[in-house]
């Protein structure tokens with residue numbers, strides 16, 4: 001189980017999303033911080049979860065190139081007034097873009113990472129002082145992001161290689177076709193509430209919801225990195 005956070009350090013390119021007005025796409029340099037915070041005990045044959053525990057390991061940080069997509073608040077409000085539902089949907093979008101992008105880039109899915117974070121909180125963190133490093137960052141990044149008042153959920157895709165090997169620069173040029181393919185994939189998928197072929201396995205996008213509404217993923221945890229995850 002890991003906790004993660006992503007912060008934009010520098011922006012090199014920016015533009016509208018494929019259709020023009022729904023949001024903006026930016027490309028630049030990111031800081032990705034990750035920390036292993038626990039472990040699960042899995043039965044070898046059945047993959048049954050038979051326990052878990054906490055570990056105290058140092059945080060790993062990487063500077064790399066990335067691309068991030070932020071939808072306009074009016075667009076989000078038009079989709080749903082429920083922040084949890086929006087976060088859950090965007091988490092599904094992050095999964096989908098992460099798994100479709102390698103088809104456009106001719107790379108492996110592990111060559112990219114993805115994350116749903118809050119751009120407004122991340123900006124306030126990196127403004128002014130040096131970039132987030134050290135014990136202060138470890139202690140405060142999570143609560144700071146969770147408590148963000150300005151709701152600006154942002155889908156990040158980043159290069160898994162430190163420094164980046166040019167994947168997200170290329171992806172910035174391909175974002176229009178990528179978003180079109182994402183929409184087609186969701187429409188074409190026969191599942192009702194998320195599956196590994198579209199927005200991700202149901203148990204990865206949140207606890208069950210009472211009534212399914214088409215492809216809407218399940219309700220999530222609160223937005224914000226770093227968050228313990230599988």
Ligand SMILES: [Zn+2]
Pocket residue numbers: 189190191192194195196197198199
């Ligand atoms: Zn599906």
